[in-house]
Amino acid sequence: MKRVYLVLIVFVTLFFISSCELVSSTTEKTTTENKTIEYVGVKISILDNFINDPLVDYYYIDGEKGLYIYDVSVKEYQDDSGAQVIEHEINYHLTPKYNCFYITTLIRENGDLKELDSSTATCTDFMAKFSHSIGYGYKDSKVNEKIIFKVNFSFMPNFISYEVIEYDQSHNKLVSKTITLDNISDEYIIQQDTAYCKIIYQYLEGEVSQSDVKIIDHKDIINGYTERFYTLTENDERAFYIIQFKVEPTNS
Amino acid sequence: MTKLIKYLIFSFTILILLGCQLVYIDKTTETSTNQDIIRKPYxxxxxxxxxxxxxxxxxxxxxxxxxxxxxxxxxxxxxxxxxxxxxxxxxxxxxxxxxxxxxxxxxxxxxxxxxxxxxxxxxxxxxxxxxxxxxxxxxxxxxxxxxxxxVDILESIEIVEFDKHDNKLKIQRIDLNNPEISVFISKDAKDFLINKKYIDKNGEAYYVRKLVNRTEIEGLNNKYSYYPVIGLNQENVRQSIVLRFSVQNEGLAV
Known part of the structure; x- marks a missing residue:
């Protein structure tokens, strides 16, 4: 009888030990699997209403980005759960023709670049603004971090003009010049004694006239400041102009 | 034999249940003890x-x-x-x-x-x-x-007002010895520039400029009723100067 007791106790103990091991090994596997995934960026696809032939741009967290991504900001903060979040906010333009969009996460898994999951394609009426976000948490027990890709979509503006007003160190207006599509060139020369300039960018958002103002220092221009203006063409295609700002050369 | 197995399973179940209850009671007691001594940092x-x-x-x-x-x-x-x-x-x-x-x-x-x-x-x-x-x-x-x-040496702060044609209207130079200053912007100003001049550790001057539209300081939604400027004074001592902007004669100066 005692033998039967012993055999049963051994069996029950073995059962508990093996189930514990199973649980432990499964957890380790998940952790190892998650560790190998690295979120490297996002692919932005815009399409026409027939959902074919998408125009594609890529954004990588190392700073490399497509030409039609017009603004990026990266924020770091802690969320409600205490996780350290890195949020990449990417601004992108739709056009009246290409008014549908979706985003796809790019990952590197065991060294290979792959596409993870995509948001569903969304179409929007003219002038509506949309945001799509995809967020991931690193599930390593030691690292409580999240990465979020937030893409804001708005419609491409119609460029009207940009005006450059130059000031000296005493804030006297030296000169001002307005550039439209008729006289636009790929560089803008400021005077040597210009301390700073106001750049007033005027554009149409739908039917509404808007303007943005920037202050640019002489030093920024010496350091190779460039401005990029986006616009819709007459055929509703996308276009942009890159303007290199320079200081006029000395006579000597 | 079947009786014995049933007896053993029953005994194990009872033991496991007792163990679980003990752990639960232990944890509850611990939590309530700790809750009593929750401290918030001052x-x-x-x-x-x-x-x-x-x-x-x-x-x-x-x-x-x-x-x-x-x-x-x-x-x-x-x-x-x-x-x-x-x-x-x-x-x-x-x-x-x-x-x-x-x-x-x-x-x-x-x-x-x-x-x-x-x-x-x-x-x-x-x-x-x-x-x-x-x-x-x-x-x-x-x-x-x-x-x-x-933080670098703060050499000067100027408030420059511009009219609707972007011409200079007025310059106010801020007294850097005063820790808090009210700045009144003319009603005729379209916008104004906060022009801060700093000197870096190599003795080189640089400017930090901020252009503000007058509408941003109008009424109760004044975004610049508290605008701190931090810098080192000439003795290399860190200081903060708070600028409080409002529109002249608006009666809302803080």
Whole structure:
């Protein structure tokens, strides 16, 4: 009888030990699997209403980005759960023709670049603004971090003009010049004694006239400041102009 | 034999249930004991050297003006406070100091004990561009993250008003010896420039400029009723000057 007791106790103990091991090994596997995934960026696809032939741009967290991504900001903060979040906010333009969009996460898994999951394609009426976000948490027990890709979509503006007003160190207006599509060139020369300039960018958002103002220092221009203006063409295609700002050369 | 197996299974089940109950009772007792001694940090101490110490008083104690042991210093900017009920506070922002002079900052939480004395907990040293400390008790957590921003000598502040044709209308030069100054902007001004001139450690001048549309300081939605400017004075001492903007004759000057 005692033998039967012993055999049963051994069996029950073995059962508990093996189930514990199973649980432990499964957890380790998940952790190892998650560790190998690295979120490297996002692919932005815009399409026409027939959902074919998408125009594609890529954004990588190392700073490399497509030409039609017009603004990026990266924020770091802690969320409600205490996780350290890195949020990449990417601004992108739709056009009246290409008014549908979706985003796809790019990952590197065991060294290979792959596409993870995509948001569903969304179409929007003219002038509506949309945001799509995809967020991931690193599930390593030691690292409580999240990465979020937030893409804001708005419609491409119609460029009207940009005006450059130059000031000296005493804030006297030296000169001002307005550039439209008729006289636009790929560089803008400021005077040597210009301390700073106001750049007033005027554009149409739908039917509404808007303007943005920037202050640019002489030093920024010496350091190779460039401005990029986006616009819709007459055929509703996308276009942009890159303007290199320079200081006029000395006579000597 | 079947009886014996049934007996054994029954005994095991009883034992496991008893064990689980014991663990549960133990945990509940522990939690209720800890809940009784939940403590919230009074302030965060940021120490640059023995004579240069800043404090940040947490929101939980901010209202107790009469019995304040410390006040929050002016050398923070872009502070974002995220409060979740009474149990959680997350603070992020910028902390300004002379990074050429001080290579590291020591951060610590300060608590008030039963005898109304200050207790300092676990000082940590940070020598990179950011500091982060956190405190967690059973039902309460606090997190404090500051990005470090270097401060140079502040040479001058000018407020330049422009008319609707972008011509200079008026210049006001700010007295840097006054810690708080009201600045009145003319009604005719379309916008104005806050023109700050700094001198870096190599003696080179540089400007930090901010253009503000007059509409941004009009009425009750004045975004510039509190605008701190941080810099070193000519004696290399860190100082903060608060500018309070309002529209002239609007009657809303603070």
């Amino acid at each position: 302030a965060i101490k940021l120490k640059l050297d023995e004579n240069t110490i800043d404090y940040y008083v947490t929101s939980y104690y901010r209202g107790d003006d009469e019995d304040k042991k410390f006040t929050t210093s002016h050398f923070y900017s872009n502070v974002h406070i995220h409060l979740i009920g009474n149990d959680k506070e997350i603070i992020t922002g910028n902390y300004h100091f002379d990074m050429d002079r001080y290579q590291c900052v020591i951060l610590s939480y300060l608590f008030i004990n039963e005898n109304d004395e200050i207790e300092e907990h676990n000082p940590e040293m940070f020598c990179e561009d950011q500091a982060h400390i956190s405190y967690t008790s059973n039902n309460y957590s606090h997190s404090f993250t500051m990005n470090f921003v270097d």
